[in-house]
Structure formats: C-alpha cells, structure tokens
Amino acid sequence: MATLTLDNVRKSFGATDVIHGVNIEVTDGEFIVIVGPSGCGKSTLLRMVAGLEGITSGEIRIDGHRVNEAEPMERNIAMVFQNYALYPHMSVFDNMAYGLKIAKTPKDEIAARVASAAKLLQLEPYLQRKPRELSGGQRQRVAMGRAIVRKPAVFLFDEPLSNLDAKLRVQMRLEIKQLQRELGVTSLYVTHDQVEAMTLADRMIVMNAGVADQIGKPLEVYENPQTEFVAGFIGSPATNFMPAGSVGVSVGKTVGIRPEHIQLTDTPTRLKARVAYCEALGAETLVHLRLPHGQLITVRQGGHLPLPSEGTDLWLGWHDAAMMVFGADGRRI
Amino acid sequence: MFVPDPFGLKTQFVGLGNFEYLLGDPYYRASFVTTAIFSSLVTVVSMGVALYLAILADRLIKGSGTYRTLLIWPYAVAPAVAGVLWMFMFNTRVGVVAWYLGLLGYDWNHVLDEAEAMGLVVVASSWGRISYNFLFFLAGLQAIPRSVIEAAAIDGAKFWTRFRTIVWPLLSPTTFFLLVVNVVYAFFETFGVIHTITAGGPQQATTILVYKVYSDGFVGQDLGSSAAQSVILLVLVGILTVIQFKFIERRVHY
Ligand SMILES: Nc1ncnc2c1ncn2[C@@H]1O[C@H](COP(=O)(O)OP(=O)(O)OP(=O)(O)O)[C@@H](O)[C@H]1O
C-alpha cells in the first residue's frame, strides 16, 4: 500500500531528451495506465520508477520517500515485463519463490505465499513445470505471480499483454483488473493499446513524445481531450480533423469531430461528401466519405441503419457541442 | 603390435605386448598424471580468465566492436609463437620476467624447477585459448535477455547472487561446450608450446601424453610403443568426450 509521486521527472540519453518533465500524484491503490504511441517514452518512465534507469532530474517518491538513488530492490516494487522475463531454468514454483528466498523468508511462509498466489492465478497444476512448458497466457500468470508473492508497494507493468493473442488479451485484461482490485496495490501500467488503457485505468496518462499531454479518468479524457494529439490518439476509429475555416469556426486552427457525432442525411446540413466505402461490423457500421477536396471522413452509425451505397452523395451534420476546437499549438480552445 | 629389431631389419609380432609394457611403465603412468594436471590447469585458467573478461566486457559493451576486437588478437598469435614469446620472457638468462623476478629475490629457473616449468607451459597454453573462450562466453552472456537480469535485480539479487543463480546456470551450455573443446585442446594442440618451451622436461615434468607419443616415437625411435600410445590417447579422448556429453545431457536442462 503506497502512494507514488513523480515530480518534474526528466530523462536524457546523452544529448537526446526522452522525458520532458512528467508530474503525477498516484494515490494509494490507484490503477494508473500510461498510454502513448511507440517511442514516446512510456517504458523509460516506468523503468525510472523501477530503478532500472537513472533519473536525469526531478524526483520520484514512494510513500513520500525520495527513491531516486535507491536500488530497484530497495524500492519495494515488482515489475511484469513484456517478455515476462521468467527464469528459464527454474520451475514455476522457484520462479515465484526466488525473491522470497533472497529475502530469507522462512520456508513454510514461502510455500504458503506461492501456494496462495498459484491458487489465485490457477497455476496450481503447473508449479513443477519449466517456463518453456507453459503457454503464453500461463507464462503471463507466472510473471504476475512472481510480482504478487513479494507483496510489493507498487506494481509496474510494461505492456504485459502485447505478446498474447487477441482473445487471451481480453481475458487477461479482465483478470489483471480483478486482481488489482482484490489486492488493492498501487499500479502503473504501460500500454500502447488505448482499449486496454480505457478499460483498466482508474486514471490514465496520455503520453506524447516525452510529455504527459493529459491525465484523467478514461471517459473524461475521451470526452474532453485537452490536445489535438489526445483527441486523435484516444478513440477508435480516430477523430476526424478539419481546418477550422472549412466548418465555419472562426477561432482556432483545427476542429475535431468524433465519428459517432456525425449524422448522415439526404437533406442538406453542413458538408456534402461522397460515400467511398462502408465497413459493416454488425452492431455498427463505419462509413468512409470523401469531401470535395479529397479528405476522408469517417462516420460511425448503428448497424440497424441501411447501408449507404458507394458513390452516392450525402450530407454530414453535427451539433455545435460535438466540435472540439484546437489552436495552432495543438491545445484545446 | 610389432617390435622392430635394433637395426630395423625385422619386425616381430608381439600382440598386445606394447600395451602391456606401456601400462607397466612408471614413466607412462606419470605422464597420465602430468596430463591430467596440465589439462585441468589449462582448462581452468583459460576459461576462468576468459569468463572474467567476458563479464567485464558484457557490462561495458552493448554492441560496440572495438573492445571485442582488441581481445581477439592473442588468438591470432599461433600457439608456438606464443610459446617462444613466453620462453623469452621467462628465459633464465635474458628473459624480462625472469630478470624482474630475480630482482625481487626469486630465482626463476624453469629449466630445472618442475613446478615452474609446468606453470610456464600452462600459462603459455592458456594464453592462446583465452580469446576463443572469451568470445564464446561473451556471446553466451549477451544471449541472456537483459530483462531476466533486471527481474532478478528487482527480486533483490545482488551482482554475485545474480551470477550464481541466474547467469551461471544459463551459461552452462556454453561452459560445457568450452570444457570439451579446451580439454581436447590441452590434450593435443599444446604440443607446439611444450616443444618450444620445455621439450617435455625437466625430468619429464611437462611430458603430457601427446608429447610422449612424439618423444618416444621420433626421438626414441620406439615406433611400436608410440603407436600404442596414440591408440590409447585416441580412446581416452573418445571416452572423455562421451562422458562429457552424457554429463551435459543431464546437467544442461532448460
Ligand atoms: N538506452 C537508450 N539510449 C538512447 N536512447 C534510448 C534508450 N532507451 C530508449 N531510448 C529512446 O527513448 C525513446 C523512448 O523509448 P521507450 O522505450 O521509453 O519508448 P516506449 O514508449 O516504451 O515505446 P514502445 O511502445 O515501442 O515500447 C525512444 O525514442 C528510444 O529510442
């Protein structure tokens, strides 16, 4: 049980700045997800919290204590790696017990703790197996088990589900969420998958090129993106962006409208566009239309509505409230 | 299985006589002990130093080539040349090292002192192997995923514990491979070094089996005995290799 504070944390590798000052206050038991595109510095940030990467400037505090100089083992954290990083020559039991053995935990307590973690993660039948004899999902659970048995103050996850197939990913996502609720351990979770971020997070941090663009509850961030980047990154299919002038907005540079906020009609509304192609997904249909000057616009509508045929001209309409206006600096106006 | 008469005019069939004679020969048995000591020392020294250097290098480099190249060059020096070099350095009259040892009050004389002679051929033989072993160890170390080491660090293992419980076991396939290769090397390929530095002396103190094959056969002209020795040597290495591979199968598992 712990709080975690990042206070203007920066990181440079030689001359290249990778993290440009990140501030977060994580409260006890909170599940924070850091989401952003590849290369934006998510792993670097996480590794700084873990103590695997030095901190160029700023301060990291766990439970109010500065840990900048502390070794990884002194920080009372546990980390789940993307490739699981299991010890390939040890059994599942030994993998989970490793940290406890080093901490000189009594034998019977080790056995008890590993047993209860194995029960929680449904790993009991596999305790004597080697990692190579397990499926991807089982390895994932062992990695989680190894983190759990040490009862750390903070869990760190670096894209733990990205090596799993789509179905398993959804299942493990749920399991991780339940587990974290059950144990109530403060968690920092890195992913580039926005669905994972939306579903797991109590609060999420959207990172963009080493800067935390926005921190907030998933729905808040979705409904109220503070920058053009966040509006474009969170939400699938992505927000449509149009020049402010082209939709009659006099302030700002760009206007963003989410696909589900546009209605298609035969009668004139705001803009005319020609249907390029449709993707019928069952419950919903994505209609891609081309504006006269060539830009593609995506509209999401209910699957029960008739499919517009390709090549027909339709009108795009939306409420004023649906428009998200961004200035030249990419910030919300 | 044949013994020529003293003038080489006739050969007489003696069956396994050469083998019987050999096994009763105290000099031959002593040569076994010498070989055992010599090859264990060469293997331990060359692998130990190589592993130490590889660990240092593994921490230093992630991909850069210069340091590695720098450490390859002793391998390029042919073992015999290395032998000559070592012999000069330790030469009782003109050698640099021998001279310094003399200054320190140590009377170096590997021509007379058996232990010193053994030490010298061991060092000279190991020297050429270090780079080879180093490269394999380095490759082995670099093949261990960094995240596994990091996970161990987070689990609370300090450097030495990590080495003992993670790195060493994961390195064991490399280690066993090198063990086989180095023992075979020490058995056979050290001939040049021994020939140039000590010629098997003093008093056979550095006459390993392969050198005895040469000295009995070509110097002593006892071809029968020499041939028998070759056969024994061959069988021995075969057995050693099989044992080591059996051992590997049991120990190297993951
Ligand atoms: N050791 C290093 N030396 C130099 N640059 C580095 C180093 N580690 C990371 N970087 C750079 O820092 C930036 C951020 O890397 P990081 O691994 O944190 O990205 P990420 O957000 O985790 O991306 P991904 O989603 O692909 O894992 C990248 O541009 C990367 O090239």
Ligand SMILES: [Mg+2]
């Ligand atoms: Mg990453």
